[in-house]
Amino acid sequence: MKKVAIGVDIGGTNTAIGVVDAEGNVLVKDNISTPSHGNIDLYINDLSNAIRELTKKVKMVNPELDILGIGIGAPNGNYYNGTIEYAPNLSFKGVVHFVQLLKVQFPDLQAIALTNDANAAAIGEMIYGGAKGMANFAMYTLGTGVGSGIVVDGKLVYGHDGFAGECGHTTLIPGGRLCGCGARGHLEAYCSAPGMKRTAFEIMARDNCSDSLLADKSFNELDSKMIFDAAEKGDKVALEVFEQTGKWLGQGLADTVHHNSPEAIFLFGGPVAAGEYIFKPTRESLEAHLLPIFKNKIKILPSQLKPGDAAIVGASALVYGELEK
Amino acid sequence: MKKVAIGVDIGGTNTAIGVVDAEGNVLVKDNISTPSHGNIDLYINDLSNAIRELTKKVKMVNPELDILGIGIGAPNGNYYNGTIEYAPNLSFKGVVHFVQLLKVQFPDLQAIALTNDANAAAIGEMIYGGAKGMANFAMYTLGTGVGSGIVVDGKLVYGHDGFAGECGHTTLIPGGRLCGCGARGHLEAYCSAPGMKRTAFEIMARDNCSDSLLADKSFNELDSKMIFDAAEKGDKVALEVFEQTGKWLGQGLADTVHHNSPEAIFLFGGPVAAGEYIFKPTRESLEAHLLPIFKNKIKILPSQLKPGDAAIVGASALVYGELEK
Numbered sequence: 044m045k046k047v048a049i050g051v052d053i054g055g056t057n058t059a060i061g062v063v064d065a066e067g068n069v070l071v072k073d074n075i076s077t078p079s080h081g082n083i084d085l086y087i088n089d090l091s092n093a094i095r096e097l098t099k100k101v102k103m104v105n106p107e108l109d110i111l112g113i114g115i116g117a118p119n120g121n122y123y124n125g126t127i128e129y130a131p132n133l134s135f136k137g138v139v140h141f142v143q144l145l146k147v148q149f150p151d152l153q154a155i156a157l158t159n160d161a162n163a164a165a166i167g168e169m170i171y172g173g174a175k176g177m178a179n180f181a182m183y184t185l186g187t188g189v190g191s192g193i194v195v196d197g198k199l200v201y202g203h204d205g206f207a208g209e210c211g212h213t214t215l216i217p218g219g220r221l222c223g224c225g226a227r228g229h230l231e232a233y234c235s236a237p238g239m240k241r242t243a244f245e246i247m248a249r250d251n252c253s254d255s256l257l258a259d260k261s262f263n264e265l266d267s268k269m270i271f272d273a274a275e276k277g278d279k280v281a282l283e284v285f286e287q288t289g290k291w292l293g294q295g296l297a298d299t300v301h302h303n304s305p306e307a308i309f310l311f312g313g314p315v316a317a318g319e320y321i322f323k324p325t326r327e328s329l330e331a332h333l334l335p336i337f338k339n340k341i342k343i344l345p346s347q348l349k350p351g352d353a354a355i356v357g358a359s360a361l362v363y364g365e366l367e368k
Numbered sequence: 369m370k371k372v373a374i375g376v377d378i379g380g381t382n383t384a385i386g387v388v389d390a391e392g393n394v395l396v397k398d399n400i401s402t403p404s405h406g407n408i409d410l411y412i413n414d415l416s417n418a419i420r421e422l423t424k425k426v427k428m429v430n431p432e433l434d435i436l437g438i439g440i441g442a443p444n445g446n447y448y449n450g451t452i453e454y455a456p457n458l459s460f461k462g463v464v465h466f467v468q469l470l471k472v473q474f475p476d477l478q479a480i481a482l483t484n485d486a487n488a489a490a491i492g493e494m495i496y497g498g499a500k501g502m503a504n505f506a507m508y509t510l511g512t513g514v515g516s517g518i519v520v521d522g523k524l525v526y527g528h529d530g531f532a533g534e535c536g537h538t539t540l541i542p543g544g545r546l547c548g549c550g551a552r553g554h555l556e557a558y559c560s561a562p563g564m565k566r567t568a569f570e571i572m573a574r575d576n577c578s579d580s581l582l583a584d585k586s587f588n589e590l591d592s593k594m595i596f597d598a599a600e601k602g603d604k605v606a607l608e609v610f611e612q613t614g615k616w617l618g619q620g621l622a623d624t625v626h627h628n629s630p631e632a633i634f635l636f637g638g639p640v641a642a643g644e645y646i647f648k649p650t651r652e653s654l655e656a657h658l659l660p661i662f663k664n665k666i667k668i669l670p671s672q673l674k675p676g677d678a679a680i681v682g683a684s685a686l687v688y689g690e691l692e693k
Contacts (some may be wrong), residue, residue, distance in 0.1 A: 119661060128661065129442040172428060179528040195527075195625060200520050202629020203504040212659045213623040224659050255626065302518060302627045306526020334537045334549050336444060336453065340529065 047106040049094055050359030053077055055115040055132040057305045059192060060093050061355035062101050067171030081134040083144065091148040112154030113145060114361030116163035116354055123205035125157050131223075135197040154365035160184070160354060162199055162208055164346070165192025166364055167357030168309050173347035180305045182346065183210065183296070185312035188223065189231040189238075193303055199364070202302075211235070213298055215291050233291040236267040236313055242284045243270055243297050271317045285320040292321070293328025300329070300337050311346035311353060318345075370430040371433035374419055375684030377485060378402055378442040385418050387426050392496030394677045396425050399535030408457040416473040436471060437479030439686030441679055448530035450482050450492045456548075463668065465582035479690035485509070485679060486566065486579040487533055489671070490517025491689055493634050498672035505630045507671065508621070508635035513548065514556040514563075518628055524689070525628075536560070538623055540616050558616040561638055562593040566680055568595055580605040596642045608647040617646070618653025625654070625662050636671035636678065643670075 047070065053058045054077060059074035060360030075093050078086045094113065096106050102108050119130040125142025129133060149155065158166075166180040168174040174182075178197045184190040200207045211231035212224060219228030220241060232238050243257050243265060252258055256273040257265060257280050259317040273281035296308050314321055326343050333341075348356055372395065377384045379402060386397035395406070400418050403411045419438065427433045444455040450467025452460060467480050473598050474480065483491075491508040492540060493499040499507075503522045507513040514536030517523040525532045536556035537549060544553030568582050568590060578582060581598040582590060582605050598606035619631050639646055651668050673681055 171444065177528075179532075195520050195525050196523070198521070200628055202520075203502075203631035204629055206661050207504075207627065207629035209626045209629075209659055209662075212626045214540075214619050214657055217540070217619060226657055294539050294542060298623055301534040301537045302532065302624065303525055304529055304532035304534075306528035314630075332551055334534055334540055334551075336531050337529075337534075350599075 044107045044109050046111055047101065048111045049113040050355035050357070050358040051113060051115040052163075052354035052358050053089065053115065053127075053133070055118075058090065058095060059355050060090070061352065061359065062097050063239065063356055063359035067167070067356050067360075071097050072352075077133065077136050081136060083135055083139055086087070087144045088147065091145070096151075110152065112152050112156070112362035112365060113149065114163065114358040115141065115145075115155075115157040116160040116358040116361075117141065117157060118159060119206075120157045120159040120162075121205040122156065122158040122162070125155070126352040127157070129184045149151050153311070154362045156361045156365045158199070158201075158361060159190065159206075161190025162192040162201075162359070163182045163357035163361055164190070164311055164348065164353055164357065165194055165309075166199055167348050167360040168257070168311075168346055168352060169194055169197075170360040170363050171356060173309060173344055174307065177306050179303065180307045180309065181303065182311060183292075185310060185314045186236060189235050191299075192303070193218055193299070195303055210295065210299055213295055215294055216358070226242075230291065230295040234288055234295065234314075237285050239267045239270055239288050239314060239364060240265045242287050243280055246280050246283050246287075249269050252280050252318070257281060267313055271320070273349060274317070274320055282320070285317060286324045288314065289321050289324025290328040293330075294332050296329045296341075296343065297332035300333060300341050304337065305341065307342035307344050309344050309346045310327055311348065315345050316350075340367035369432045369434050371434045371436055371688035372425070372426065373436045373684040374438040374536035375680035376419075376438060376683070377416065377488075377683050378440065378452075378458070380443075384680050385415070385422060386684065386686075387422050388681055388684035392492070392681050392685075394680055396422050397677075397680060398422055399687065404459050406461060407595065408460055408464055411468045412473065416470070417443070419474075423551050427478050429560045435477065437477050437481070437687035437690060438474065439488065439494065439683040440466065440480075440482040441485040441683040441686075442466065442482060443484060444531075445482045445484040445487075446530040447481065447483040447487070447526050450480075450640040452482070479687045481686045483524070483526075483686060484515065484531075485682070487513025487517040487526075488682035488686055489515070489636055489673065489678055490519055490533070490634075491524055492673050492678060492684070492685040493636075493671055494519055494522075495685040495688050496673065496681060498634060498669055499632065502631050504628065505632045506535070506624050506628065507634040507636060508617075510559060510635060510639045511561060516624075518624070518630070520628055537618065538620055540619055550587050555616065555620040559613055559620065559639075564592045564595055564609050564613050564639060565590045567612050568605055571608050571612075572607050572632055577605050580626060582606060592638055596645070599642070599645055607645070610642060611649045613639065614649025615653040618650045618655075619657050621650065621654050621666075621668065624658035625666050629662065630666065630668050634665035634671045636673065640670050641675075666688065
């Protein structure tokens with residue numbers, strides 16, 4: 044009997060679905076559009092059909108398939124209520140009772156659970172990745188935004204309302220850069236991929252860097268991959284972007300240490316591919332901001348989840364958490 | 369049979385000891401000197417004798433006394449190891465195995481446990497105070513320093529090393545004021561009682577406020593009580609100190625919300641006696657820094673522990689946590 048869990052990752056434009064085995068391998072996967080029309084019933088139908096098609100495929104190879112449940116990662120996903128609430132980048136308005144709607148389609152499944160994408164990634168790291176055996180750790184996902192998930196005593200922290208772990212919105216610079224959420228100075232405005240672009244423009248403006256490899260790119264053209272490529276060629280602006288991003292990130296990670304004292308903090312996402320360009324200044328800045336009792340003992344590590352599959356794998360890991368209850 | 373717990377609060381100069389009943393009332397209490405000579409064996413003897421004397425007194429009224437255990441609040445107290453580690457304001461050097469030493473004196477007691485003073489206060493708030501029935505909350509203690517304790521799912525967060533909950537050392541202003549710990553810009557350097565004094569001096573320097581009621585006090589004379597008294601008389605500098613302190617504190621509390629999403633954050637300590645002078649700007653600043661999903665739902669409340677007894681009562685509450693295990 045092969046045990047699998049379904050992982051669903053709901054993004055602004057695409058929804059990725061995969062069937063994941065107990066070792067965290069994605070056996071089959073598919074994509075459907077996340078609708079722009081706001082019609083949740085149609086979308087639940089599409090999603091359910093896609094899940095049925097995928098499990099059918101796996102059953103052809105493993106007729107004795109045991110489907111443990113469905114885990115869903117979604118922006119503004121609320122674990123306690125199984126809802127997606129006021130997600131700015133989705134077309135569904137207000138509060139969507141997502142788990143409830145999916146249970147109607149799959150009444151026989153033991154576990155259907157939902158949380159936000161970064162929380163799902165943290166659970167994925169704990170079940171399948173580098174945090175195996177760690178009771179206290181945190182995970183930051185660096186991408187278009189910055190998400191996070193915090194594990195205390197082996198359990199994800201959901202807080203009183205199901206929304207805990209939004210470290211991308213801690214304040215780094217009072218009155219600083221405008222964040223996507225409307226507030227100013229949040230970590231996400233500095234350490235996300237678009238934040239790195241903003242840093243590059245700030246440096247070029249400050250030092251009038253017409254000779255930088257980045258100086259011919261418009262604000263809308265420049266992305267974090269170009270900054271990495273330029274850093275590899277020794278471009279001063281690009282190198283300073285990583286230096287500065289690490290400095291800010293380390294400051295934010297220190298706040299996480301002072302709150303929950305994790306054994307390790309895992310970093311996941313595009314900018315993390317830049318390796319020591321980002322890890323070195325991050326570690327240095329972390330240490331500079333810490334109380335002496337925390338110095339030289341917090342590990343800053345790259346996520347061990349495969350970049351392409353991490354969101355699906357993380358979401359599927361939610362199912363195991365449910366079954367352990 | 370009357371059940372009681374012993375609470376011990378170790379401060380830099382004094383150690384307060386009390387016998388506390390199950391409702392959080394201090395039945396008898398005493399003080400001994402925290403030694404400046406660093407001799408731990410002598411101190412453990414003095415402390416043990418004081419505890420025996422106090423319980424003898426209570427037994428005279430309640431012969432059928434059931435002493436559940438001893439809870440200790442101490443700077444740099446490590447719950448996991450029962451140790452006091454490198455506490456800057458105590459004369460004991462290195463790591464002191466405090467619980468172990470006390471167990472030799474009281475081998476029959478079921479529970480002897482130790483944590484830092486702010487963690488003890490948070491447990492006190494949960495067992496005897498305003499956080500009864502709350503599964504997720506945080507507590508900030510504002511005094512000479514700023515301590516904190518965080519409760520997630522009904523359990524105090526100790527983190528991987530036993531030192532979690534040091535929110536006084538989150539960074540508010542990168543490169544800002546020098547903190548007692550050696551780093552710059554930490555919350556404690558702004559929101560502690562000495563932090564408020566620094567703010568008063570900053571404002572007077574900035575605006576040349578020779579007509580302020582605070583303008584005749586030296587840096588070493590001015591304290592937060594004088595600032596409160598001046599605010600009551602409408603002094604502009606003093607009022608701005610509270611306004612500014614609340615603004616900074618609200619920024620810090622927002623970071624705590626973004627990490628752990630507590631239902632409420634309790635404030636304890638001298639500056640809290642200033643009531644709305646501090647609570648109003650704190651709440652406004654908190655809201656301004658929060659993600660929309662957290663707005664208008666986090667309560668900022670004064671601690672319900674009695675100021676004089678809180679440290680003893682908090683420490684004694686540790687015992688109940690131990691017995692629940």
